[in-house]
Amino acid sequence: MRNLRINESRIAEDLAALAAITDPGRPWTRRAFSPRFDEGRRWLAARFQAAGLTVRTDAGGNLLGRRAGGAGLGTILVGSHSDTVPDGGRFDGVAGVVVALEIARMLDERGYRLRHDLCIADFLAEEVSVFGVSCIGSRAMAGVRPEAWNGLEHEGRSLAQAIRDVGGNPDLGAKAEDIRAFFELHIEQGVVLESGGTDLGLVTAIAGITRIEVTLTGRPDHAGTTPMGYRADALVAAAALVTDIETEATRLAQMGSHFTATVGEFSITPGAANVVPGSARLLIDARAVERPRMEGFIAWLQARMADLPAGIRADHRILSDNAPVPMDPGLISLLDQAAATLGASQILMASGAGHDAAFMARLAPAAMVFVPSLAGRSHCPEEFSEISDIALGAEVMAEAILAFDAQK
Numbered sequence: 001m002r003n004l005r006i007n008e009s010r011i012a013e014d015l016a017a018l019a020a021i022t023d024p025g026r027p028w029t030r031r032a033f034s035p036r037f038d039e040g041r042r043w044l045a046a047r048f049q050a051a052g053l054t055v056r057t058d059a060g061g062n063l064l065g066r067r068a069g070g071a072g073l074g075t076i077l078v079g080s081h082s083d084t085v086p087d088g089g090r091f092d093g094v095a096g097v098v099v100a101l102e103i104a105r106m107l108d109e110r111g112y113r114l115r116h117d118l119c120i121a122d123f124l125a126e127e128v129s130v131f132g133v134s135c136i137g138s139r140a141m142a143g144v145r146p147e148a149w150n151g152l153e154h155e156g157r158s159l160a161q162a163i164r165d166v167g168g169n170p171d172l173g174a175k176a177e178d179i180r181a182f183f184e185l186h187i188e189q190g191v192v193l194e195s196g197g198t199d200l201g202l203v204t205a206i207a208g209i210t211r212i213e214v215t216l217t218g219r220p221d222h223a224g225t226t227p228m229g230y231r232a233d234a235l236v237a238a239a240a241l242v243t244d245i246e247t248e249a250t251r252l253a254q255m256g257s258h259f260t261a262t263v264g265e266f267s268i269t270p271g272a273a274n275v276v277p278g279s280a281r282l283l284i285d286a287r288a289v290e291r292p293r294m295e296g297f298i299a300w301l302q303a304r305m306a307d308l309p310a311g312i313r314a315d316h317r318i319l320s321d322n323a324p325v326p327m328d329p330g331l332i333s334l335l336d337q338a339a340a341t342l343g344a345s346q347i348l349m350a351s352g353a354g355h356d357a358a359f360m361a362r363l364a365p366a367a368m369v370f371v372p373s374l375a376g377r378s379h380c381p382e383e384f385s386e387i388s389d390i391a392l393g394a395e396v397m398a399e400a401i402l403a404f405d406a407q408k
């Protein structure tokens with residue numbers, strides 16, 4: 001057992017208390033903008049207050065707790081998100097919010113006076129919300145939440161109104177100006193740490209995500225009368241394309257940096273047993289931490305689509321294309337030193353999932369600490385991380401925050 005300043009049982013209690021705030025009969029569901037989410041927020045705000053923090057909701061709808069520093073050097077921001085996916089887990093996001101709170105409490109208890117303000121954050125709606133968009137709060141804080149999103153509607157309520165309902169103000173700029181560093185602890189949501197027996201992952205970059213819609217058009221024909229050699233079957237061509245995407249993505253992933261490509265949506269028309277498929281639509285989600293890798297994949301895909309069986313035509317549309325976001329080498333090195341000091345094993349790794357840190361990196365140096373996920377499961381009720389692993393990650397993060405604060 002390590003001798004930690006971080007209080008493990010308080011982390012366990014907070015996680016359990018938030019887990020109990022779930023839609024009845026649907027563990028664990030606390031989606032942004034739902035009554036359950038508001039209840040979780042009220043609980044958190046009270047907890048922030050009890051820790052002596054000055055609590056407010058910013059214009060972007062983020063719940064913030066501030067601890068004033070001594071030297072007016074700006075703010076060290078620490079946090080994550082308390083919203084969940086439907087039928088999700090108890091740790092995704094929540095672990096990072098609870099850890100931020102525990103760090104604030106620990107600093108107080110142990111009499112650490114920081115030169116910077118410390119602000120802990122529960123970012124609004126990190127997960128894809130009922131409005132179909134994600135990272136609403138961190139985008140607002142980074143000054144990049146699209147205006148047009150205000151008009152998005154769900155069950156007769158606009159996103160603008162929903163932001164007002166959580167205490168934000170969609171008409172005001174929400175960009176934070178004084179952030180000097182951002183830290184986020186998050187569960188890994190994959191198997192790398194657990195399978196390697198590693199305590200912590202220090203995130204080097206958050207993958208860029210590119211989504212490409214491909215439509216293959218062939219010719220619908222009678223399934224019984226059209227001989228096998230005379231068809232333009234869009235599904236057969238699409239199936240071969242999907243297999244080749246898998247092969248190419250595997251090849252790119254073996255080149256040494258994180259790369260994935262997934263066909264997660266697939267449909268054919270007309271979709272009848274006795275009709276040769278006339279068209280197929282697929283949606284590719286490709287993720288890379290090195291931009292040239294993504295460009296290589298797109299070029300490969302375009303060449304592949306030019307090489308189709310006779311009678312099949314391909315069209316494609318890039319629906320979204322976000323660049324990878326590197327984390328800050330200076331903060332990574334502070335975390336690395338802290339891990340060494342505390343005897344925690346760590347590896348450098350990329351994040352294949354998106355996080356609020358990707359938006360905070362637009363404002364200030366940003367870094368993330370991953371803790372192991374049991375069997376890599378996440379976004380499901382089985383999601384689990386050991387409290388001792390979370391506490392160790394918190395301790396390393398606290399140490400790095402102290403080191404950052406002491407820097408000239």
Ligand SMILES: [Zn+2]
Nearest residue numbers: 092093126186
């Ligand atoms: Zn998350």
